[in-house]
Amino acid sequence: MEKTEIPITVVVPSYNQGRFIDDTITSLLEQDYPALDILVMDGGSTDDTVERLKRYGDRITWISERDFGQSDAIAKGFARAREGWITWLNSDDVQCNRALWAVNEVVARNPEVEVVVGNGHYMDEDGNNPRPYPTIPVGPTIDVAGQMFEKGYVAQPSIFFRKSAYTKAGGINRALKFCMDYDLWTRLALAGCRFAACDVDISGNRWYATTKSAGQTLELLAEVAAVQVKHFGRVSPYFVQAISDNLYQTLHGDHYGDTHHMVYRLLYFKAVWLWLNIRRPSYCLRGLFRETIAKSGPLVGDRLTIGDCWRGLRKAIGGTKVAA
Structure with missing residues (x-):
């Protein structure tokens, strides 16, 4: 039987991240995955982001226009994505270790799966000093919703999901500023979606002082608490x-x-x-x-x-x- 790669759309929300965005896009293109769509949703950057995007020609699709923040950019990107598998990769993060191929292999082994959760790592602003990103266990015998309630730790750039599952769960909550990912994973689990693990480190998440998560930790945690109260x-x-x-x-x-x-x-x-x-x-x-x-x-x-x-x-x- 001929092996067919699953179609994957990666949405890259971006705003004034010109110093990182080449690393992000290159980490996708260098995988040579034949069924990949890269869609950069830029929020009207005023740095050199757009000039950098133009250099990729037809290897990527990009839009630069004002939006209402990261959640809005992701939602607009997913609305444009073809049917198949989707994820988002922030414009200062990267994929690694042939991430797309690793996800494809998991789906080939588990044709009914709707969400794939891989491992990942934190790294410094310059991409050095990698350290493991804590990740909850997932699988057919695991209460994923319970795991999301207890800790909910997953590497956002390492999660891929079917567009049909995303629609079933209700899509991104555009009102959330920090934990739109945690909220979505929780709703995917509560909707009964089938999860499978990818036991490979497939993403690098930059952690530095001016990121939203690092600079506004209490605000992030307050939003997570509100999401937990809403769902649990x-x-x-x-x-x-x-x-x-x-x-x-x-x-x-x-x-x-x-x-x-x-x-x-x-x-x-x-x-x-x-x-x-x-x-x-x-x-x-x-x-x-x-x-x-x-x-x-x-x-x-x-x-x-x-x-x-x-x-x-x-x-x-x-x-x-x-x-x-």
Whole structure:
């Protein structure tokens, strides 16, 4: 039987990313994937992005016009995509390790699959210092919606999905500024789409100070919490701790130092838990008594025990008395 490559459209939302966009487009073209459409949706860049796009001729399709932000650009691109498989690749990220071919192989082995989730890595602004991007497990025996609720960590540039599944899930929410990807993956899972894993590192995600995710972390987490409440009616311990740790560091740690920081971090966690989950009384009360923080951050499993909490509280109280 003759092997046929699945059609893939990659939408590249772009705005004033001329210094990165050649790396992004080249990472796609160099794969020599015969069934690829590259559609750059530029938001009217004022740097040299458009001049760079012109150099690719008919190897890519591009549009440069004002839009209402990243989500709007992605949605407009997907509306233009042909039927088949789609994804988006931000104009400062790259694909690697023959990503398109790797996805094609997963689909060939799993013809009914609707969403393919690959591995990825973070990298610095110059493309160096790669480190793994945490990724949830997916597959036919895994509750993907549950995984999305608990942590939801996936490398956005490493996810490919059928356009029909995208339509079934309701498409991109253009109102979201930060977590339009998390919201879409959650809706794909809740819609019953079939997920399959691609156990290859297929994307590089730049992480530097002026990215939206790095520069506006609390705003991003607040949007994720709102999405969780919308879809699940509650916020998971992982995201509660991510928010509470951010608030603790901003409001307390940066000004008062880290003395008794475990106690204060736990108090922040309990306060944020109550604030975000009070709509679900039984879940909220259970969490107030049972949930604790991980000592090293939300992704680490070194959770505080009751003994740790008691010893820390006694030390904090004792330290306060001595200071007085």
